[in-house]
Amino acid sequence: xxxxLSIRDMxxxxxxxxxxxxxxxxxxEGGVFVLLGRNGAGKTTTLRSIMGLWQPSPASITFKxxxxxxxxxxxxxxxxIAYVPENMGIFGGLTVQENLILATTKGRFDQIRLRxxxxxxxxxxxxxSKQAWALSGGQKQMLAVARAxxxxxxLILVDEPTKGLAPSIxxxxxxxxxxxxxxTTILLVEQNFNFARSLGRDMAVIDDGHVVHRGTMADFAxxxxxxxxxxxxxx
Amino acid sequence: xxxxxxxxxxxxxxxxxxxxxxxxxxxxxxxxxxxVAARICIFIVLVASFDLLIGYTGIVSFAHTMFFGFGAYGxxxxxxxxxxxxxxxxxxxxxxxxxxxxxxxxxxxxxxRVKAIFFAMITLAAASVVLVLASQLSQVTGGEDGITYRTxxxxxxATKLAVDEDGKVLRWFGVKLNGKLAAYYFVFATxxxxxxxMLRITVSPFGTVLKAIRExxxxxxxxxYRVVAYRTFVFCLSAVVASLAGSVYAIWLKYTGPxxxxxxxxxxxxxxxxxxxxxxxMWGAVIGAVLMVMAQYYLRDLMGxxxxxVASVGVPFLxxxxxxxxxxxWLGVIFILLVYFFPRGIAGTLMAKGIRK
Amino acid sequence: xDTISDTLGRFGGVYLLPLALGAVAFxxxxxxxxxxxxxxxxxxxxxMVFLMASGLSLVxxxxxxxxxxxxxxxxxxxxxxxxxxxxxxxxxxxxxxxxSAALALALLGSIAFGLAAGLFFETxxxxxxxxDHLRQILITMGALIVSEQLILAIWGGTPFTVARPxxxxxxxxxxxxxxxxxxxFAFVLGLSVFVGLMLxxxxxxxxxxxxxxxxxxxMVESLGFKINRLFIGVFMLGSALAALGGAMWAGYExxxxxxxxxxxxxxxxxxxxxxxxxxxxGTLLGAIIVGLTANYxxxxxxxxxxxxxxxxxxxxxxxRPSGLKPAVK
Numbered sequence: 001x002x003x004x005l006s007i008r009d010m011x012x013x014x015x016x017x018x019x020x021x022x023x024x025x026x027x028x029e030g031g032v033f034v035l036l037g038r039n040g041a042g043k044t045t046t047l048r049s050i051m052g053l054w055q056p057s058p059a060s061i062t063f064k065x066x067x068x069x070x071x072x073x074x075x076x077x078x079x080x081i082a083y084v085p086e087n088m089g090i091f092g093g094l095t096v097q098e099n100l101i102l103a104t105t106k107g108r109f110d111q112i113r114l115r116x117x118x119x120x121x122x123x124x125x126x127x128x129s130k131q132a133w134a135l136s137g138g139q140k141q142m143l144a145v146a147r148a149x150x151x152x153x154x155l156i157l158v159d160e161p162t163k164g165l166a167p168s169i170x171x172x173x174x175x176x177x178x179x180x181x182x183x184t185t186i187l188l189v190e191q192n193f194n195f196a197r198s199l200g201r202d203m204a205v206i207d208d209g210h211v212v213h214r215g216t217m218a219d220f221a222x223x224x225x226x227x228x229x230x231x232x233x234x235x
Numbered sequence: 236x237x238x239x240x241x242x243x244x245x246x247x248x249x250x251x252x253x254x255x256x257x258x259x260x261x262x263x264x265x266x267x268x269x270x271v272a273a274r275i276c277i278f279i280v281l282v283a284s285f286d287l288l289i290g291y292t293g294i295v296s297f298a299h300t301m302f303f304g305f306g307a308y309g310x311x312x313x314x315x316x317x318x319x320x321x322x323x324x325x326x327x328x329x330x331x332x333x334x335x336x337x338x339x340x341x342x343x344x345x346x347x348r349v350k351a352i353f354f355a356m357i358t359l360a361a362a363s364v365v366l367v368l369a370s371q372l373s374q375v376t377g378g379e380d381g382i383t384y385r386t387x388x389x390x391x392x393a394t395k396l397a398v399d400e401d402g403k404v405l406r407w408f409g410v411k412l413n414g415k416l417a418a419y420y421f422v423f424a425t426x427x428x429x430x431x432x433m434l435r436i437t438v439s440p441f442g443t444v445l446k447a448i449r450e451x452x453x454x455x456x457x458x459x460y461r462v463v464a465y466r467t468f469v470f471c472l473s474a475v476v477a478s479l480a481g482s483v484y485a486i487w488l489k490y491t492g493p494x495x496x497x498x499x500x501x502x503x504x505x506x507x508x509x510x511x512x513x514x515x516x517m518w519g520a521v522i523g524a525v526l527m528v529m530a531q532y533y534l535r536d537l538m539g540x541x542x543x544x545v546a547s548v549g550v551p552f553l554x555x556x557x558x559x560x561x562x563x564x565w566l567g568v569i570f571i572l573l574v575y576f577f578p579r580g581i582a583g584t585l586m587a588k589g590i591r592k
Numbered sequence: 593x594d595t596i597s598d599t600l601g602r603f604g605g606v607y608l609l610p611l612a613l614g615a616v617a618f619x620x621x622x623x624x625x626x627x628x629x630x631x632x633x634x635x636x637x638x639x640m641v642f643l644m645a646s647g648l649s650l651v652x653x654x655x656x657x658x659x660x661x662x663x664x665x666x667x668x669x670x671x672x673x674x675x676x677x678x679x680x681x682x683x684x685x686x687x688x689x690x691x692s693a694a695l696a697l698a699l700l701g702s703i704a705f706g707l708a709a710g711l712f713f714e715t716x717x718x719x720x721x722x723x724d725h726l727r728q729i730l731i732t733m734g735a736l737i738v739s740e741q742l743i744l745a746i747w748g749g750t751p752f753t754v755a756r757p758x759x760x761x762x763x764x765x766x767x768x769x770x771x772x773x774x775x776x777f778a779f780v781l782g783l784s785v786f787v788g789l790m791l792x793x794x795x796x797x798x799x800x801x802x803x804x805x806x807x808x809x810x811m812v813e814s815l816g817f818k819i820n821r822l823f824i825g826v827f828m829l830g831s832a833l834a835a836l837g838g839a840m841w842a843g844y845e846x847x848x849x850x851x852x853x854x855x856x857x858x859x860x861x862x863x864x865x866x867x868x869x870x871x872x873x874g875t876l877l878g879a880i881i882v883g884l885t886a887n888y889x890x891x892x893x894x895x896x897x898x899x900x901x902x903x904x905x906x907x908x909x910x911x912r913p914s915g916l917k918p919a920v921k
Binding site: 051053072073074077078082083085089091092093094098101102103105107147 | 797800801803804807808811815816817818819919
Binding site: 289293295341345346356359361363503506556561566567568571574 | 731
């Protein structure tokens with residue numbers, strides 16, 4: 001299968017702090033790729049570097065065969081990458097509709113995609129003209145994900161979507177991701193290992209700015225020693 | 236740690252400047268040179284106290300002249316109302332400090348709590364309100380004309396510090412030992428003392444905390460330093476020092492008015508001095524003050540001469556641009572270029588040179 | 593913790609402030625005719641200050657850029673408009689149509705100047721110091737000094753008399769209330785600009801982008817929009833509005849000096865701090881409050897006029913540290 005996103009020895013500094021010391025992994029087309037790791041290991045920085053929100057070392061990121069390191073965030077987004085940040089990045093003063101229409105390229109909705117979003121997240125249809133700050137945490141997360149798929153994208157970067165959500169909503173979110181992954185590749189950063197295991201096909205573990213493990217989720221899930229060693233999970 | 240070459244250069248320059256200021260009355264024997272030397276002393280303190288704020292906490296105040304003015308007007312009003320005694324000097328100075336402290340605390344608590352960027356706007360607004368008040372309350376402040384007054388007996392030019400056999404003023408190396416000399420050394424000594432005090436503060440543990448806050452505010456807060464309290468304290472401290480400098484300057488000049496103590500032009504001077512010299516070094520204040528005051532006194536004359544020269548040759552437009560009135564235009568341009576290209580100023584750039592990595 | 597209805601109530605609440613202010617002044621004055629005159633003067637001043645302040649507020653909201661040189665646009669706008677009117681003084685006496693044309697040209701001239709100066713300022717002065725507040729404050733301050741000196745060099749330091757069309761001179765007398773025509777004109781023009789801005793922000797895609805950008809710049813970029821281009825546009829618009837505000841103010845004062853911008857800047861700062869940086873409604877609210885206060889206090893206690901705005905700002909900051917109606921962040 002084709003490699004969609006290839007990261008080679010990516011180094012990123014924020015101010016005077018070196019956060020990533022050389023991150024290398026490949027994301028294949030289709031399915032969910034999970035990036036695991038402890039707090040502060042560099043997962044969020046990896047996503048932000050791909051998105052161009054931090055400046056990574058030159059020529060370290062290839063997307064669809066094109067070097068995107070050093071491009072502006074807007075240009076990277078236009079190549080077909082969507083980003084769902086950890087804080088969701090919802091525009092609270094805008095309505096649900098306005099949040100979504102802003103994410104379309106032409107300023108109007110493709111009715112087929114919109115219907116699909118309503119099916120995935122019925123709450124969004126219900127609160128269509130409500131200002132986004134008034135939504136619940138789970139609804140905001142749904143809006144953030146919906147915004148990422150309102151246009152066809154090749155890759156979605158999602159940062160800890162289950163953080164602080166109730167278990168029922170986490171389950172619904174998992175369903176949604178499974179469906180989205182049928183047509184779009186997802187690079188998921190996750191602390192919730194059970195959630196990650198249920199979705200992931202390939203995975204990598206990041207620690208202290210390095211990738212310390214790469215493989216398939218099936219192998220990793222079966223190796224509880226490795227999990228304990230890399231993630232500090234008790235078996 | 237061994238000092239780098241640049242640091243040695245800066246420190247050697249400091250020694251030379253200190254020596255020149257110490258012997259100024261003997262080295263440059265004319266009234267104007269002494270005026271320049273005294274102004275340099277005062278502005279070193281004023282700019283260093285501003286540097287304490289901008290260079291060590293990273294917040295910009297446009298009200299520094301206001302505190303300078305509180306001190307100057309405090310002394311001036313007291314000397315005018317109470318007569319030329321030391322009691323008036325003390326009362327005026329203390330009153331100036333008290334007003335500065337109250338105003339600084341009020342501004343600090345309201346605006347530093349909110350957002351650092353508000354601080355610059357609020358201090359600017361406060362300073363302009365005080366400027367207008369000073370010209371409106373002309374019964375007390377003398378309005379636009381300012382106040383002239385007499386200072387203690389010791390500082391009168393006619394006062395003889397020592398006499399020779401004929402009862403005339405004793406001369407040392409050709410310099411009259413009169414009250415003017417005493418006044419100059421009063422200015423020099425208080426300025427040196429205040430500067431050394433501030434220097435001591437910056438190398439104390441307190442100074443280290445300030446640097447930590449400047450480098451990374453969020454981190455300093457996380458470690459447990461109360462950033463707002465520190466900032467408000469530094470703001471008050473710098474206000475008090477500025478106020479003291481104002482009092483001393485008022486005693487030296489025997490005149491206080493908006494142009495010498497309160498106008499926005501002085502604030503611009505202070506900004507220029509601190510940026511030219513280098514923020515966050517203390518030494519930068521010395522270099523900036525020396526260069527700017529010298530330029531103010533001598534470069535402006537040069538501009539006037541150049542403008543006339545160009546005009547007599549018949550070059551169009553240039554005379555207008557070189558006129559001494561356009562002085563601020565060029566300073567503004569230089570200021571912008573400096574902030575772009577040498578944000579560390581002369582002292583900072585020099586001291587960064589030759590540091591072994 | 594506040595409930596949503598509490599928050600809503602409070603948000604509605606701050607809009608009542610100008611009304612409360614008017615009511616208090618009415619009681620203190622006890623002279624209805626002066627009250628009406630002063631209220632109209634306050635509203636007109638508020639609208640002109642709103643023009644000057646709205647750009648500063650939006651620019652800060654969108655890019656976190658605080659432009660201390662903003663008052664240069666106000667001064668230049670005033671002097672450009674005054675110069676155009678002086679140049680067309682023949683038109684001003686040539687009947688209703690020519691006089692209107694001269695006025696329109698003067699206002700358009702200041703707007704055009706504001707657009708061009710804004711473009712220059714953004715690309716040359718501000719661009720290199722994005723995200724560095726300390727240097728931003730210093731550099732824009734430096735630019736302000738240079739601009740003021742340029743105005744001095746071009747127009748000289750002596751006060752400049754502003755000609756204005758005769759149909760804007762004088763006052764309407766209704767009963768014992770006198771209403772200056774120019775004030776009504778200023779109010780109507782300011783209100784139209786406000787309505788236009790609200791339509792732009794709430795009804796267009798560009799406006800949607802601006803509102804989103806004020807909240808979260810990075811996310812707008814992550815959706816594929818180049819925020820820097822948007823920012824240049826907003827900066828130019830803000831500069832043009834400031835210049836228009838300056839031009840209107842010149843007509844209001846009829847005698848202008850290069851110090852005009854600096855004096856108005858203090859008022860503008862107070863307005864955006866009171867209103868909350870980044871929000872147009874907040875800026876309008878702050879401007880109206882400041883305009884009314886300045887006129888009422890100027891009548892009731894003239895000595896306090898300037899300090900009153902300062903005290904007002906301090907009080908509001910104590911009560912609401914982010915201003916009355918800040919943009920959602």
